Amino acid sequence: MARLRPGAATLLIWCVLLQGCVGAQAADEPVDDKARRIEARRATARPLPERVAEPRAQVTGEAPAELVARVREDAIRRSGADPSVVRLIRDEAVTWSDGSLGCRRPGEFYTESPIAGYWIVFDVAGRKFDYRSDYRGNFRLCESPRAAQPAAR
Numbered sequence: 347m348a349r350l351r352p353g354a355a356t357l358l359i360w361c362v363l364l365q366g367c368v369g370a371q372a373a374d375e376p377v378d379d380k381a382r383r384i385e386a387r388r389a390t391a392r393p394l395p396e397r398v399a400e401p402r403a404q405v406t407g408e409a410p411a412e413l414v415a416r417v418r419e420d421a422i423r424r425s426g427a428d429p430s431v432v433r434l435i436r437d438e439a440v441t442w443s444d445g446s447l448g449c450r451r452p453g454e455f456y457t458e459s460p461i462a463g464y465w466i467v468f469d470v471a472g473r474k475f476d477y478r479s480d481y482r483g484n485f486r487l488c489e490s491p492r493a494a495q496p497a498a499r
Contacts, residue, residue, distance in 0.1 A: 409437035409464040413483050421468045421475040424487065435474070436467040440496035447478035448496055449488035465496060
């Protein structure tokens with residue numbers, strides 16, 4: 347039996363592969379790439395939902411009263427407003443997706459595990475003060491325009 351040299355065997359394999367590709371294309375109709383892309387979009391398109399999801403309902407009464415009082419004092423101090431115009435909008439027990447409490451700050455690093463805590467929001471003369479807290483009562487004002495909402499419970 348005759349032995350093929352490695353170069354000849356490689357050449358033979360490439361010829362067989364190329365012949366199979368050329369033969370398959372020759373039998374097919376010409377490919378209209380634009381029509382194929384449009385058809386792919388139609389096949390994967392989904393109808394829009396009936397309506398946009400409602401924003402989260404505002405919940406009150408879930409955070410410890412002592413924490414709410416400390417956060418309220420901070421909002422009054424920061425705003426300089428009269429305490430009579432400070433109105434509690436939300437104090438909800440939540441689970442934050444990580445240690446940033448849904449309010450990342452550039453240059454800071456956070457634990458990457460869920461954190462139980464509270465979401466407390468005050469309205470002070472028309473201005474919202476959005477506070478985030480962990481379960482131990484450590485809180486901070488979130489002033490980020492891209493603040494994240496907590497995970498749904």
